[in-house]
Amino acid sequence: MAELWNLGAAAMAAAVREGRATSEALVAACLARIAEREPEVRAWEALEPEAALAEARARDAEPARGPLHGVPVAIKDIIDTADLPTAYGSPIYAGHRPARDADCVARLRAAGAVVLGKTVTTEFATFRPGKTRNPHDTGHTPGGSSSGSAAAVAAGMAPLALGTQTVGSVIRPASFCGVVGFKATRGRLSLDGVKPLAAAFDSLGCFARSVEDVALWLTALEGGVPAPPRAAAPRVALVRTAQWQKAAPETRAAVEAAAARLAGAGAAVEEPALPDDFARLADEQDVIFAAGALRALARERAGHPELLSPQLKEVLARGAAVGAGRLAEAEATAARCRTALAELFDRVDLVLAPAAPGEAPAGLEATGDPLFNRMWTLLLGPCLNLPAGQGPQGLPVGVQLVGALDSDPAFLADAAWAERALGAAT
């Protein structure tokens, strides 16, 4: 068996189920890995090792609760936990202790998972970075806003971590950190106990080492059993997007190589012509996002303006400048494009697109550009990052898969096929 900390979530669950490892040993292995890597990576906002070990021993002493029995998980600090502080990445909430677990946390615990701790989020899941560094090169950003969750999984500190995406907060850090990242269809999974940012887009997601592990996570949250990877090849649409020229050469090469490999494995790959409106979606997403954030953070803006970052104030000022007509125009464009995308998904199973502009940028003062995430977030369906090699600086590059609205379990089955075809499991 590989070192315990290096197992994926499904492998850990199997090891516990089959008596090859205790939950305590898994948690201890992750804690040892954290002790080794955390001084450099800084992924954690709150960690209570003794409590996590006690939870693990309790799982070891009882019958299996569910599909994640005994598996350690990390929780983005935008998500409420009753037994750990939850500060939403803001000094306004320093030391805040929610009265109860978020619904998603309660479900993970009900499925047997052991909460290791809370991972760093940017300020209210927006743009001011936390302390986290990219595990592949600590001089580079891990991306955001789910910075700590992406870095923790990439550094082997946890096999599975909760994240959220409102702009590009799962797919971008997953691409930068070289792990599988998944954003569920907007609204499909409960956000009870997750700090709202822009409700029109807020979506739950996770980071893991494989699509199989993501499917197990989805099962733990919503029941059923994971669908097996498809035997038949999915039909794929390569969508370079109107922003293709802004993608770095390594990203363009990764996307084109992925299209070629999928075709080589038997997938029918087409390059559909999408309506011109699609070129505007990134801008339209920002309009709706900024207006929504202004709304969601109105109380914090009124009560503690001095504790908001300049970056966040800039977002909120943009939101305040959005007129009703502009908002309606953005919504109308989005509606037209959602219909066009639904029609595309009548004849294809997966969209293949860039996940991020390129490798993780150098520096820790920003979390990179969510440009390649905005349109897919606006279109609301499931998105996944698959690691796809390295760029010129030796840092990870990813490719993005997108699925039809609310097709999440079937989408993950198709994505698992693609992962195998690309040899992308980490």
Added chain:
Amino acid sequence: MAELWNLGAAAMAAAVREGRATSEALVAACLARIAEREPEVRAWEALEPEAALAEARARDAEPARGPLHGVPVAIKDIIDTADLPTAYGSPIYAGHRPARDADCVARLRAAGAVVLGKTVTTEFATFRPGKTRNPHDTGHTPGGSSSGSAAAVAAGMAPLALGTQTVGSVIRPASFCGVVGFKATRGRLSLDGVKPLAAAFDSLGCFARSVEDVALWLTALEGGVPAPPRAAAPRVALVRTAQWQKAAPETRAAVEAAAARLAGAGAAVEEPALPDDFARLADEQDVIFAAGALRALARERAGHPELLSPQLKEVLARGAAVGAGRLAEAEATAARCRTALAELFDRVDLVLAPAAPGEAPAGLEATGDPLFNRMWTLLLGPCLNLPAGQGPQGLPVGVQLVGALDSDPAFLADAAWAERALGAAT
């Protein structure tokens, strides 16, 4: 000016804004109306008149917070409030006091609304009725699960009330009680602090006296200003549904009369042929709903089985019997129909369909059949009930409008046109 309690939300907000009424006077008028009607209607689960009056005086003493400044609102007791108990319709949570307001409640307060109290919900928003009676005939059900919210608005106790819909919990009681009811697109509005039932479908909604008031409510929650009713006639698809023969004569007559009136007012009305799959959607919705409810209520089912109703246990047993293959089949059918519906909304603006089987059934031991709501809930988009006259027993009958996914503000502008054409404002 009409009696204060009888004003709609927009009229109340205008009266406060223009100095024609204080918030205190509005709240006092609603409280007086409650004192008069509550012994028969039984809409309220928790009411603290002194606290509501104090809140109203505080609003009167400060500058306008937002578009609902000074307007009294009612909150379905499935939604958390920090200052009022929240029991989710279950003895398991008797006396429960959430630590904070749900996001939607906090936003209403931030928009200036005054919370009057909590309205009766069925058990966990499922099927065991609460104590509420239909204000039009107290021997008949008000419908459910948002029983108290629908009845409170119908009885003039509040101009605006929050509800939620997972199966048919807004549109059905709105139809039975003769008020406007709106279910927003699934996932568009934050459900932080709303007790989850089946996250795949849980949607926020409201009850009001007019579409204008609903649009004001949406604005209070997500910003922007309400779109004016369309000047041009919307294009309408009449969808009788495969269950048409199960609709009572009064419902069929109301739907057909509405189609004729809309056409008479200039709307192009077509009767599209929808794929055969649509006939299965009501069943598919129940499969996904039951499996989701089993998940959401796992803790209550394990911890307090003796406090669950037989009706709820039956739902959960159905959920436990759903195999993964069946669930995947239901999801696949839903996905196909969502695409077909998106294509229909390429050429029409509104779907017109039955809202409920007929008038509110006699008796208080059940809340009526959500048959005509299931498919539209499964298809995730915005739904609205418009009052459309009376049936043979003199009780209200409604018709349902359905819109494209996430088109909610534009949908309400079209619905306001239809409301005018039907003369349906209450």
